[in-house]
Amino acid sequence: MHSLDPGLLVRHLYGTVSDFALMTTNLDGTVTSWGAGATSIFGFSADEMIGSNIAAVFTPEDIAAEVPQREREVATRSGRAVDFRWHTRKSGSRFWADGILTPIRDYTDQVVGYLKILRDITDQKRADDEMRRLATMDTLTGLSNRATFERHREEMIALASRNRQTLQLLLIDLDRFKEVNDTLGHDAGDRVLHEAAARIDKTRRGSDVVARLGGDEFAMLQLSPGADTAGGVVAEKLLDVLSKPFLIAGREVHISASIGIAVYPSDAIDSDELSKKADLALYQAKAEGRNCFHYFTPALDCAAHQRNSDLAELRRITREKSFALVYQPIVDMRSGSTIAMEALLRLPNSPLAAYPVNEVIELAKEKGLIADIGKWVFSESCRQLHRWRSAGIGQINIAINTCAPELLRPDYLSAIATNLEQFSLAPADIALELTEHEAIEADRSRSGVLESLRSQGFSIVLDDFGTGYSSLSYLRSLPVTSLKLDQSFLHEIPHHPDANAVTRAVVALAHELRLNVTAEGVERIEQAKFLLDVDCTAFQGYLLAGPLEADAALEWLSQVRQPAALLDIAPRVDG
Ligand SMILES: Nc1nc2c(ncn2[C@@H]2O[C@H](COP(=O)(O)OP(=O)(O)OP(=O)(O)O)[C@@H](O)[C@H]2O)c(=O)[nH]1
Numbered sequence: 001m002h003s004l005d006p007g008l009l010v011r012h013l014y015g016t017v018s019d020f021a022l023m024t025t026n027l028d029g030t031v032t033s034w035g036a037g038a039t040s041i042f043g044f045s046a047d048e049m050i051g052s053n054i055a056a057v058f059t060p061e062d063i064a065a066e067v068p069q070r071e072r073e074v075a076t077r078s079g080r081a082v083d084f085r086w087h088t089r090k091s092g093s094r095f096w097a098d099g100i101l102t103p104i105r106d107y108t109d110q111v112v113g114y115l116k117i118l119r120d121i122t123d124q125k126r127a128d129d130e131m132r133r134l135a136t137m138d139t140l141t142g143l144s145n146r147a148t149f150e151r152h153r154e155e156m157i158a159l160a161s162r163n164r165q166t167l168q169l170l171l172i173d174l175d176r177f178k179e180v181n182d183t184l185g186h187d188a189g190d191r192v193l194h195e196a197a198a199r200i201d202k203t204r205r206g207s208d209v210v211a212r213l214g215g216d217e218f219a220m221l222q223l224s225p226g227a228d229t230a231g232g233v234v235a236e237k238l239l240d241v242l243s244k245p246f247l248i249a250g251r252e253v254h255i256s257a258s259i260g261i262a263v264y265p266s267d268a269i270d271s272d273e274l275s276k277k278a279d280l281a282l283y284q285a286k287a288e289g290r291n292c293f294h295y296f297t298p299a300l301d302c303a304a305h306q307r308n309s310d311l312a313e314l315r316r317i318t319r320e321k322s323f324a325l326v327y328q329p330i331v332d333m334r335s336g337s338t339i340a341m342e343a344l345l346r347l348p349n350s351p352l353a354a355y356p357v358n359e360v361i362e363l364a365k366e367k368g369l370i371a372d373i374g375k376w377v378f379s380e381s382c383r384q385l386h387r388w389r390s391a392g393i394g395q396i397n398i399a400i401n402t403c404a405p406e407l408l409r410p411d412y413l414s415a416i417a418t419n420l421e422q423f424s425l426a427p428a429d430i431a432l433e434l435t436e437h438e439a440i441e442a443d444r445s446r447s448g449v450l451e452s453l454r455s456q457g458f459s460i461v462l463d464d465f466g467t468g469y470s471s472l473s474y475l476r477s478l479p480v481t482s483l484k485l486d487q488s489f490l491h492e493i494p495h496h497p498d499a500n501a502v503t504r505a506v507v508a509l510a511h512e513l514r515l516n517v518t519a520e521g522v523e524r525i526e527q528a529k530f531l532l533d534v535d536c537t538a539f540q541g542y543l544l545a546g547p548l549e550a551d552a553a554l555e556w557l558s559q560v561r562q563p564a565a566l567l568d569i570a571p572r573v574d575g
Pocket residue numbers: 140173174175176177178179181185186187188189190193214215216286290
């Protein structure tokens with residue numbers, strides 16, 4: 001076998017290999033050889049480089065930091081030095097090099113020079129950088145993402161601790177952002193998030209960190225040498241910039257935000273704990289009506305414990321089905337007959353009974369328990385209607401409250417069909433009440449559940465009409481049969497001309513759209529007279545009867561009433 005002539009090999013490496021730059025220098029960095037690959041990568045010819053210092057291909061910053069010398073020192077000491085940095089070409093442009101410098105030793109083991117081999121990996125470096133950037137960034141808004149925020153939070157706590165500073169964490173959550181998605185679509189929602197992020201980012205000072213934690217929640221970390229209350233100043237500013245209208249596809253969109261603030265070290269000294277405290281403060285800001293900020297206070301910790309025990313109780317009563325229903329009559333004032341009984345949830349024998357039932361229902365929605373509760377309510381309402389029917393009450397329907405998470409349960413339609421069959425009822429016996437908001441959510445899911453219910457013959461009632469968007473286009477497109485005017489409509493009639501005009505217009509509109517209208521919360525004779533005057537003839541409210549226990553409801557249903565007598569007597573029957 002012939003051995004390869006080393007001279008031939010060196011000539012090949014220097015003369016032919018073009019993807020790798022090969023060069024040698026002496027001890028002070030003067031170039032002693034320069035291969036064809038080096039010429040092709042750096043743009044300098046061998047004539048230009050041999051005898052010059054290798055520093056010519058380093059960046060001015062690296063030359064100032066004496067990188068070329070240090071590289072040689074490391075190579076001498078350790079046998080190799082990695083060259084993984086920007087270099088400059090003859091043209092002045094830069095490329096990212098991946099190379100290695102090794103010492104050349106003579107026969108006495110003395111270092112007499114260096115061999116450098118490197119290649120241009122700029123494209124790969126850019127791709128890696130972009131991947132790293134994307135991994136730390138929220139792609140919709142360009143802000144830092146949650147992982148990056150958590151890293152910064154740790155680092156800034158350490159910094160605050162070293163420098164005896166405070167660190168404010170502001171959690172910023174847009175208010176009712178779901179409605180933006182529901183009414184304008186997800187793309188418009190994305191644009192609002194993008195613009196909101198830009199506004200929040202503009203509010204920050206140089207050293208602050210702003211991140212999108214997910215959904216419509218943002219965070220700002222702010223180091224401050226001063227008082228714990230510095231977060232309030234920036235919170236005011238944030239509320240102000242976010243309350244300015246957003247122009248999305250030619251439409252003005254109005255949003256607001258709620259902000260929770262926790263401060264290191266007074267509220268928490270641990271990084272996760274700081275976020276938990278800010279979260280409690282945010283929850284409180286939402287509870288206080290939104291569009292405001294709240295500092296963490298120790299009292300919020302107690303409130304959080306209370307919420308946890310409330311939730312455990314709610315889970316218990318949901319599991320054990322320890323609910324009850326009461327029934328409030330809806331009366332046709334022209335005939336005096338009761339059109340339907342609305343089933344209303346009660347929580348007897350539970351500490352949760354101390355809260356308004358709507359608050360418990362909200363908690364159940366938030367924690368995903370509402371569909372199970374709704375299932376029980378539907379079945380129990382059907383059972384009760386069956387009992388009334390069996391007791392000889394003929395023409396009476398039952399109104400049952402429902403919501404989107406329940407309607408969207410995969411087994412919803414089959415479960416209610418089973419209930420109807422079990423209690424010998426027909427869809428026409430049941431009115432399903434849901435708020436406009438819930439109806440829109442169910443509609444947007446494209447499940448077709450509302451249409452299916454409607455086509456089977458269920459009545460579908462938009463509850464609390466007047467408190468949501470009260471959007472005319474939805475009123476036209478949703479498959480509803482009735483509206484229930486919210487009680488807030490009635491508060492000011494008949495003494496306030498504007499309230500009168502709006503009520504009159506809504507009733508007329510409902511009639512035009514062939515929808516039935518019920519007024520709920522009718523409490524005073526003059527309200528009743530006004531409503532009759534504008535042709536709203538179905539009433540529910542304390543003027544007639546409050547919610548009744550099943551037996552009292554049966555007694556109510558067994559009596560025959562004359563319309564005039566209903567108004568004259570105006571009995572108050574509390575359940
Ligand atoms: N357009 C859009 N919507 C999102 C995105 N991420 C989450 N959402 C929606 O943002 C909404 C966030 O809702 P929440 O914060 O729970 O509730 P909210 O409606 O803002 O009400 P409050 O926070 O209680 O005032 C949900 O409806 C999500 O589906 C996103 O990237 N783009």
